[in-house]
Amino acid sequence: MSNVEFIKPTSLQDACEALMKPDYLAIAGGSDLIVKMRNGMYPNLKGLVDISGLPPLNTIRTDENAVIIGSGCTMNQIAKDQLIKDYFPALAKAASTVGALQIRNSATIGGNVANASPAGDTIPALFTLVADIMIIGCNGRRQIPIVEFFLSPGKTKLAPGEIIEGFKLLLRKTRGEFLKLGERRAHAISKINMAVSTWNDGKNHYRIAMGSVAPTVLRCREAEEYLESSEQLDDNTIARAAEIVSETAKPISDLRSTKAYRKQMAGVLLKRALQNLR
Ligand SMILES: Cc1cc2nc3c(=O)[nH]c(=O)nc-3n(C[C@H](O)[C@H](O)[C@H](O)COP(=O)(O)OP(=O)(O)OC[C@H]3O[C@@H](n4cnc5c(N)ncnc54)[C@H](O)[C@@H]3O)c2cc1C
Structure with a gap:
């Protein structure tokens, strides 16, 4: 790490130019990057460009x-x-x-x-x-x-x-919920997380997305469409939407959790989120 150049640009333009150099990375809070550097994930790193003060x-x-x-x-x-x-x-x-x-x-x-x-x-x-x-x-x-x-x-x-x-x-007022499950109630990376936002512009809109259930965060379009076409947010509607997100989730088993747990919890988190929002 001692050979890594540290650059503190004074403008976004200067920061972008510095980041054109091979093996230079931006650093903001450093809470992901420093951990990865310590774990040897960037053996060829030549420079850090500190964008935190811009x-x-x-x-x-x-x-x-x-x-x-x-x-x-x-x-x-x-x-x-x-x-x-x-x-x-x-x-x-x-x-x-x-x-x-x-x-x-x-x-x-x-x-x-x-x-x-x-x-x-x-x-x-x-x-x-x-x-x-x-x-x-x-x-x-x-x-x-x-x-x-x-x-x-x-x-x-x-x-x-x-x-x-x-x-x-x-700039649109939404109602929303975010829930996550980790090894502990706090200070833990999510085994699965779920966000729901809803707004009304004469019609009810729902957006649902979940993390740790696929290689990238997954939007649950089918459950959104189901909720938007439902007349009310009663227990049966919530239960069916929960089944849909459970089917949508495509998780793997890894050191944080199992595929089966994540699939089941996808439904549980959506159910809790929708109950909190009605
Ligand atoms: C103890 C601990 C607990 C944590 N808990 C959680 C948690 O509960 N949930 C969670 O989601 N994360 C968690 N994290 C991970 C981390 O804190 C977050 O991902 C954080 O938001 C990263 O932001 P940062 O500013 O520290 O990024 P950095 O570490 O500075 O950068 C991370 C990456 O993003 C790049 N980067 C940074 N800013 C920009 C930018 N503006 N443009 C382009 N590239 C950029 C960097 O080059 C680097 O590759 C945890 C980390 C630690 C160490």
């Missing part, structure tokens, strides 16, 4: 009919923000469950998404809120829906020199 990344702001959450916002910042709590409760709840207090003070939402773990807790919430990812690189900016961003565990559509600048969410 001001435009650390704010939550409104822009016409959208809310823009900077990628450098920490979990605690998001969990405590009144606008996020009022409009996007699934995301506020997800952020509030990440690690413990010290981790939430340094872990950023951009790092959680760029790390691309199928268990990343803010990702299902961002799926349900139909977030767009705002990306900046040396050749300008682009925006892609979060559902299209992930390729496989740890792999995303970010190109060399690109940084996640933020997340754009429609």
Whole structure:
């Protein structure tokens, strides 16, 4: 690690240019990256580009009919923000469950998404809120829906020199829930997690996404359509929606949990989430 160059750029442009160099990585809170470096996952790493102090990344702001959450916002910042709590409760709840207090003070939402773990807790919430990812690189900016961003565990559509600048969410009041199961009630990586967001614009809309049940976070379209076409959210409707997500989940067994447990818990978490929302 001692031969790794540490760069502290003063602008996003400089950060993108530094990240064009082979084997240079962005570092924000460092809560994923430092652990991976210590575990020897980057034997050829040549440089770290510290994006944590770049001001435009650390704010939550409104822009016409959208809310823009900077990628450098920490979990605690998001969990405590009144606008996020009022409009996007699934995301506020997800952020509030990440690690413990010290981790939430340094872990950023951009790092959680760029790390691309199928268990990343803010990702299902961002799926349900139909977030767009705002990306900046040396050749300008682009925006892609979060559902299209992930390729496989740890792999995303970010190109060399690109940084996640933020997340754009429609300024629309939603109701939402986020639930997760881990080895302990807190400070544990999810064996499975689940986000649900719902809103009404004359019609009921549901978005459901779950993590740790497939190589990337999974949106549950069939259950969403079933709920949207149901006249009421009674026990029978909830039970059928729970069966559907259980069938949708495609988990594997690994050191954190088994395939059978995850499949069963997918249904249990959706049932609990919908009961909390009705
Ligand atoms: C003890 C502990 C407990 C944890 N508990 C949880 C948990 O409960 N739930 C959970 O989801 N995670 C958990 N994590 C993982 C971690 O805290 C989160 O994933 C965190 O959000 C990562 O953010 P960071 O700012 O620390 O990212 P970093 O570690 O700084 O970066 C992670 C990766 O993202 C890249 N990156 C960072 N920011 C950007 C950006 N803006 N644009 C492009 N690439 C970027 C980096 O190059 C790196 O590859 C835990 C970690 C620890 C150590």
